[in-house]
Amino acid sequence: MILDLHTHSIKSDDGRAKVNNYCQWIRSKDINIDGFVLTEHRQFDLESDYSPLAKKFDLCILKGAEVETEYGHVLIFGVTEPLMKCFDFSSTHLALADVLSACETHNAVAAPCHPGRKRVGMWAHLEEFGVPDGVKIVEVKNGGSRGEEDQVAQGMADELNYLGIGGSDSHIVSHVGRCATRFPSAFNTEAALVEALQAGEFEALSLK
Amino acid sequence: MSINSISEIEFGADLPAFEPDTSLSAGSEFADLVGWTGGRFSSHELAKKEGFPSAIIPGIMSQGYLIAMIHNWAPSAEIKKVDTIFRAPVLADEGHSITGVVTDIDEESSLVEVDLTVTNSKNETRVFGTATVYIP
Secondary structure (H helix, E strand, C coil): CEEEEEECCCCCCCCCCCHHHHHHHHHHCCCCCCEEEEEEECCCCCCCCCHHHHHHHCCEEEEEEEEEECCEEEEEECCCHHHHCCCCCCCCCECHHHHHHHHHHCCCEEEECCCCCCCCCHHHHHHHHCCCCCCCEEEEEECCCCCCHHHHHHHHHHHHCCEEEEECCECCHHHCCCEEEECCCCCCCHHHHHHHHHHCCCEEEECC | CCCCCHHHCCCCCECCCECCCCCHHHHHHHHHHCCCCCHHHCCHHHHHHCCCCCCECCHHHHHHHHHHHHHHHCCCCEEEEEEEEECCCCECCCCEEEEEEEEEEECCCCEEEEEEEEEECCCCEEEEEEEEEECC
8 A cells, every 4th residue: 555644735834735636636647646644734633524535536545743843844643632632733842752752652653754854854953952762764755855855864764773754745736646655555544554654564655 | 729718628737838937137137127136136146145055036036937837828817826835946047847737627616726836957846836717
């Protein structure tokens, strides 16, 4: 199963894509993914129910979040209401250690995204803050990367023994599926995604 | 082929590719015309002193190119909104291309949404956004 683990819809302040149009695009353009995870900026979208769209287009549509820490942006998979009470998702100054600890407690997975990017990526902050404890997975393929950003991310992952995921970081419809993650088996719930990530058997893909 | 009616448009259709003039002279002339006198638009050297990798193309000029591209495709289109996100500057004297693709069609209101992406010669996205276009 191939999932784009990093997408934004109009729920994000800089997202311009409607979820319905993502689905239409994937099917009309035969994009080689089986679904995507909506990781809206600084929030978890509790209210939206995408199951009718998922059924209509035969796609897996899951929800996560992208939060902001001193090490840059971090994707969270397996968000639950108890996890949401542990820290303020809307903050731009979260402590990565707090995010990782809360995710560990509530059986969620946190993964720094576009870590090779200046300012909002983890690599840029290692010199100042040191290597953080508890990171196991980072995004090594990001559809919005420029220059050497993905190479920096992969180099860091190799050096620090992190596993790598991929996501398009799409903000407009036509950018979905540019990068993704392949899993050995199919699933369609956030809990199963967490299990699959914890199992560690996945591969980051560039589909650009 | 130019578009004259919303009934001619299909979801996922590509707009004809567009290669904007992103030369330093064009960017500098545009900046002068709109009264933007900063060296970042007129000189690679001065732009570097301001922390840019080289001179940059004014953002509203890039938006103008996006609009020109849409009008080349659909001359009778009325552009309701162009919403751009500048991920990185469009550098002068570097080749760029603009792609556009139809990502939503509302025949009832005659509105079409178009994804727009400005990429450089390394295929890096510099600017992306959407346009909402009225096509009778």
